[in-house]
Amino acid sequence: MKLEMRDQPGQLVAALQPISAVGGNIIAVIHQRETLAATETLDVQIVLELPEEGSLPKLLELLREQGVSVVRIGEQRLLYECTLITIGHLMHTDLSDTVDRIDTTGSAEVTDLSLAMPAINSPSSARITIRSTTREEMKKAIRILRGVAEQKDLLIIEPLEGV
Amino acid sequence: MRIVILGFGSVGRGIARAILAKNLDLTVTGLADSRSGLIDPAGIDLLAALDRKGNGDLCGNPDVSPADVVAKADYDVLVEVTPTNVDDGEPALGYIRAALGRSKHVVTSNKGPIALAYPELRDLAAANGVFLKYEATVCGAIPLxxxxxxxxxxxxxxxxxxxxxxxxxxxxxxxxxxxxxxxxxxxxxxxxxxxxxxxxxxxxxxxxxxxxxxxxxxxxxxxxxxxxxxxxxxxxxxxxxxxxxxxxxxxxxxxxxxxxxxxxxxxxxxxxxxxxxxxxxxxxxxxxxxxxxxxxxxxxxxGAGSTETASAVIGDLLYIRERHVQGS
Known part of the structure; x- marks a missing residue:
């Protein structure tokens, strides 16, 4: 996210404190003093991870209380990853449609796919990696995949540990 | 402590061998499989029964059924180790009910009756003041x-x-x-x-x-x-x-x-x-x-095996003896 704050001592610390208050993890802080030296304010870009979707509104509220205004919230990265294996007639049941059903959710996508097709007419196996913005979205993507598997008579092998 | 054993397959024979090999102070007064049975208040010769079974002979008298052993033998604990039937738990379920009804403790390795009728059997055991133990039904030797x-x-x-x-x-x-x-x-x-x-x-x-x-x-x-x-x-x-x-x-x-x-x-x-x-x-x-x-x-x-499953059954038997049965 990109933050705008008054160019005064202690302001950066004031902006960072709420992030740890909501359990967030700061990945990078980019401080571009020179470009905005003429103005009274300071622009700072912060890359961070938040523990869950719901902590973002709380963070924004805390930042406002500190007198820091948020100029822009950037693209959310896909933080949650889950790898599953599927077995069945994957090509005959339109593998790209299977992938599309997850991708069209907009909040989860298939980021990796390895396919093994031992012989014509025998079942193939694929390892599918899905990434999503939130844990909820991942659960939803897996539910969609289960539904597709039932419809297309595919076996889905999920990981033992949750998302 | 006096026990009767129903089922003389892999698990039943594992229990018999463990009783013979170790000084567990258990007397087997009744024994039956699906084809024959034995009742002896003085204690059955387990070695001879194992030999007969090993030679493919009947382990006992064809006129003595498992139900006879449950109903007529003199014992403290029924050891029920017949094969599992997941559809209705029978005939094991009937044997367990009958023994609990006679105020006899029950130790079983049989999944059917426990999976199908646990609440009923637990209540029946409690009403008769006896134990129902089933360690061997899940994961063989592991005392889970x-x-x-x-x-x-x-x-x-x-x-x-x-x-x-x-x-x-x-x-x-x-x-x-x-x-x-x-x-x-x-x-x-x-x-x-x-x-x-x-x-x-x-x-x-x-x-x-x-x-x-x-x-x-x-x-x-x-x-x-x-x-x-x-x-x-x-x-x-x-x-x-x-x-x-x-x-x-x-x-x-x-x-x-x-x-x-x-x-x-x-x-x-x-x-x-x-x-x-x-x-x-x-x-x-x-x-x-x-x-x-x-x-x-x-x-x-x-999780399986003759001696390993017998270990779980014997653990249950000794648990009961420690807590309930006086004398032997």
Missing amino acids: IHAMQEGLAGNTISRLYGVFNGTCNYILTRMAEDSLTYEQALAEARELGYAEADPTYDVEGIDAAIKLVILANAILDMRTTLDDVERTGITLLTPEALRLAEDQDCTIRLIGEIVPEAGVLRVSPRIVAKAHPLVVEGTLNAVTVETDLAGDLTFIGK
């Missing part, structure tokens, strides 16, 4: 039920999951090790006596599902039946799927899982990191229990 009921008393169990079927674990181990197909690994398991001629009960996850039902009803205070278990077997697994898991330092195991709060009972093949303690080799069983006070505990051991 005892650990959960006694050692972990006071803990809340939030999740329980593991490898409950040694046959499937053997097949999956072999598929991963040597890229065998499911059919090849199953054939090998049959040759080694790890799989039945009809392996459906194991490979479709039914055996694991029954064990989940027993743990859910008896330990976790849930009211479930076999139909409540979401179940997928291992018959469709391919060596390629195992290789795809292997590429990421993982493997595939048939995992039974209970999440009491969510009401989840599930048996399905799952991707598990190879470094996970549940990834055991061959026919071993392994179960992880997640608790609030004790943290996570993992139990690993032999």
